[in-house]
Amino acid sequence: MIALGDRFARTLPELSVAWQAQAAADPALLLLNEPLAAELGLAPDWLRSDAGLRFLTGTALPDGAAPVAQAYAGHQFGGLVPRLGDGRALLLGELPDGRDLHLKGSGRTPFARGGDGLAAVGPMLREYVISEAMHALGIPTTRALAVVATGVTVHRETPLPGAVLARVASSHLRVGSFQYAALTGDGNLLRRLADYAIERHHPDAAAADNPYLALLQAVIRAQATLIAGWMSVGFIHGVMNTDNMTISGESIDYGPCAFMEAYDPATVFSSIDSGGRYAYGNQPAVAAWNLARFAETLLPLIDPDVDAAIEIATAALDAFKDSYQHAFQARMSAKLGIAQEDPELVDDLLALLEQQRADFTSFFRSLSAGTVPDGFGDWARRWRALGPDIAAMDRVNPLYIPRNHLVEAALTAATAGDLDPVRALVAAVREPYTPRPGLQHYAEPAPEAFASGYRTFCGT
Template sequence: MSLPDRLAWPNRFASLGPEFFTELPAQGLPEPHWVAHSPVCAALLGWPAGWTAQPDALAVFAGNATWPGMRPLASAYSGHQFGVWAGQLGDGRALWLGEVDTPHGPQELQLKGGGLTPYSRRGDGRAVLRSSIREFLCSEAMAALGVPTTRALCITGSRLPVMRETVETAAIVTRVAPSFLRFGHFEHFAHHGRPDALRALAEWFIAHHAPDCADAPEPAVALLRKVALQTADLMAHWQAVGFCHGVMNTDNMSLLGLTLDYGPFGFMDGFDPMHVCNHSDDRGRYAYARQPSVAFWNLHALAQALLPLLDGEPEAAGERLLDAVEAYRERFAQQMLGRLRAKLGLEGEQAGDQALADDFLKLMAASRADFTQSWRRLSRALADPEPLRDLFIDRAALDAWLARWHARVTPGAEARMRAVNPAVVLRNHLAEGAIRAAQQGDFGEIERLRDVLARPFDEPLLPSDAALPPDWAATLEVSCSS
């Protein structure tokens, strides 16, 4: 029996009804070809290694066909973009193929770049090869780092021209997640005065993705608290690996605490707390240091959307929701300090640990020391501090800090630190190298880099994969079209 015939598609989201989505087929890619695929993501689905050779696989993931049980649809949501209410948004270039049963529970499959939908607004519904490669590589890289994220199964490409800043070629990346629901799904129905649909969505989400909230005195408050805690965990992960999302709009915030919608992201090179990775973000709203506070702001927007679900006086109900959001603060601080302790190789808890971590970050910022390399070289600094010292301008200040650190660390710190401080992250220049090769028809670098990023804590075979960025990388810019 072929893979398509073995798959079961429960498609639970489709049970909500047509006010939550529009069913429509994808606008497929002409003359498609495979660009890349992820064996690790396929294994998550329980699919065999040779799944790309299955009947119609290329046609399905290029949007030209469906397997039995798939039910393509685009969902409706709204949201705040750069802090401003943007009204109705929705899946403007994403198409939900369906939800498939896997050994790890139901997983949704989604085509990104599958053509126009009723929610495309002024867009063309397409994705380009450049942005698809970036999302594919980063999704799988983040998963290997242990950061909660949507996954990427494959990329299909075509010679179909797509206009961005210049003419590029079209591609589709297939994304995988337990759910693609966002804060903006709740905002949509709250804003349009649809408490019935809002309640149906909340009950559906709790039943399928947060059953522990179902028996709470106020399930909506319990749900908000759960989302706040998951979001705090995610922000601590991002900050600890130097990841900048670039466009933390409420419609890009996952209700499951997953990294969602890879666009103008970037991993920090030289450490600047106010680094802005999105060239379109001219006010720096989504700077690295502001990401935790932006997530907190977004949670308040979600709380406002959930308010119609609570009984009693609106003011008192609002206070209960705000109390749930406040759980974020303590959780983030706790998780962030825990991750910093791990990165420093510290065991146990001491009162001076926060100051020790903060002072190292201040030294890094003063020298614009490379984020990833500073932590990785610190992992070897007990035996040989010179490679670390080479990254810093004020070496005397670093030496004084190292003396404090030496007094705090315990035996075995080096091995512990190398297990949490990666050697390799998806720097922009690495992604750019894979993109430029792919644009010339060579997709080998994508899969080579995919395999390197799957083992981020190992020293790579090519030292250049873990090296400081070349000078030309400083000229790279990413924007919302990325």
Template sequence: MPAPAATLESLPFDNSFARLPEVFYTRLAPTPLPTPTLVAASREVASLIGLDEHQLQRADFAEYFAGNRLLPGSEPLAAVYSGHQFGVWAGQLGDGRAHLLGGVSTPTGPLELQLKGAGQTPYSRFADGRAVLRSSIREFLCSEAMAALGIPTTRALCIIGSPAPVRRETIETAAVVTRVAPSFVRFGSFEHWAAKGRKDEVKILADYLIDHFRPTLREEANPYAALLSDVARRSAELIAHWQAVGFMHGVMNTDNMSILGLTLDYGPFGFMEAFDAHHICNHSDEQGRYAFSMQPRIAHWNLYALGNALQSLIDPEQLESLIDGAYIPRYESHFLQLMRAKLGFASAQDGDEDFLGETYGLLQRQHLDHTNFFRTLSQLQGEPAEATRAQADAALRDQFIDREAGDAWLASWRARLAQEHSVDAERQARMLAVNPKYVLRNWLAEAAIRQAREGDFSEIERLLDCLRKPFDEQPHNAHYAKLPPDWASHLEVSCSS
């Protein structure tokens, strides 16, 4: 029989990271917040950590996840790491506004709980250690939306709000989001020790990761080389997922890259709307380093930063083969696999890469909405009658600036389907299962944020319910799939988002 769901007092903590030598972190309690209030919670994440969902309604729930009270068994700490920010070595960084409470044992392995926005730490530098309601809502919703899309990600249990003032560009109110992941170790966690010449600490951290998260790598001739190759492969799969769904992270610094291949640290993210391969979703990214088209290249660059940090454990002459040999072919094959599925192709055919290039050229020239284009395509017929073709294709043709160009592309797409004798009902079902109708567009998050600032959190819950089922039609939520309203054209997200 499955174990009974836990209460807040009986969560089975197993704090493996806290067993590392104390040079890896600073033990300290979160800073209490006045008048904490539950803004939103994810029942799915509560289930992941074995927490009875009725615990979310407890009067003292907000006290625990604001950091005002400590969960029994937790050992709060802030981890140290360093990193490259916008391609420049930034030196020591660390959990400047995050407190790791510890890991909770689950049937699928430990899941760590981390409070983001819980006050200053020794790594805050000149910052206040707080998060604001705006950014916490964005991270909470996007963490759960990405999980529902099947993209590796950290998760979010809840948001706790407070009237405490926090200064950003303006005065905002404070919030704490509880993040959940097997581990929050980053590329920069290794860079930190390598930059100091601390080879023992590099090895200790690598051994910790292998023993706790990748134990099969111990069977390899060099487990550390195998770890780097594993990270490269998982990172390739992650970025392929991002590109296929049109997700832009916005700030792919090495301290924001998960060693487990998870989407980590949601800040100025965005989902592609009017397609532009060179779109920059981060208003702070003046040089376009993290533009949509750059993400695969930046992940590759970041892997070399990680590889350089592991040189005391790996022959430096092997770095190219370990990174390029794992990352490049895996990214290319996985991205092509994902895109074949999005286009409805059940088999691999010669010329698929060229057709994919033509498809992206079409998206670029016509500035088509990325999500709506693929979702609408999923519902088209493979061989409509000539007399009714224009009507059958109207929903997609109406998205094109140049309908003749759209018709020509559709003819090529149908010719490709005919090569494998595609059956409409089967193909459409496959395509609808991989082409979401709903993604977290920035204007949707902004609408929820504006209501929340007025004390109304209901839109967060409605949006979360919709994003949990991104591939379902959900007629009552159809307005969430609409193109952005005019006011959304003025939205900007930056590193403070």
């Protein structure tokens, strides 16, 4: 059994509660991420054993492990909730390579707020599928190590089979972690949290004249890069609350997420986002808003003079727009196979895609294959004049993404006991750029009847 550190729990005891996972009545492995297991030094055969399943459900941990439920706050759809925390999750500890091993669906904790602390098979498999797709697309993300059925029935709208997700992340520090620390009024705690975040994720900030300003700037850059990645593949997170924005710059908490097909900045899939706050086109602005909330927590550390701190932090936040635009334009230039950024060409393309309601994913592969849809002729002539590298385009534009109708079909089958569709979907999206015989349907948009009314749910 691999060792698990307890550095977070020891360093920041005010931000966690020692807790144990609920026993799984009849654990059964559903999916195991063998490449990730090998990367972590975990033997797949052992993880499949009874002892491995107890490890993956948090009920049999190595000596010295100190599992905790983490405390954090968060702005949820713009409203501040001072105490959220891991209501159905546990940080088991830090793996030897420094990453966190974390569970979802492991039972009630003191942060459960009336919930049962459990998770159903479908949402946990969704996180596995989407996070593997994002990793394959080169977008920073937490990773799913395994999904284990618990043998416990979870009661939602209907009774559902329960499951636990084992997740690996650079850490689970969030903007909400800093909000929680700031709300305690304990300046020493806030400073220790910031120092921990610097050492763990942004060590270059430690050498800066103002390390806490450098931390803010590093997180701004990391998030600008992340959101540009999301936007370049049509990914919609669906619940960009501050407790779902990491300090590391990794994507986290794949609840009501989905991939846009017909290009439309107003696209919303989440059933709980009735106002469209987290629509596809709003994601950069929401990220900037969340980062402003992060900056607010750091003000006492940036400068003891409040007015000076606000001025300094505001200047740092103003850099997000340029950082995001540069990262997004670099992604789009790569998708178009052109060496230089051309914002006007990109903006004109996006306007045409919206006007034509073109499929955002398949358009770029069609373009590299020489197929230009009606209405794009003038734009395509401008693009061709730039001498695009067609082979390079096919190395960054996916054929296969987790298309929503395929995800839903796979999760429905898995909930009924048939894991073959979800395994096949994972196999497809793990190699998103490589055409393979028999996988044509993974590259096709959803039928209009499905797409027009599609909604996603957070699964809690």
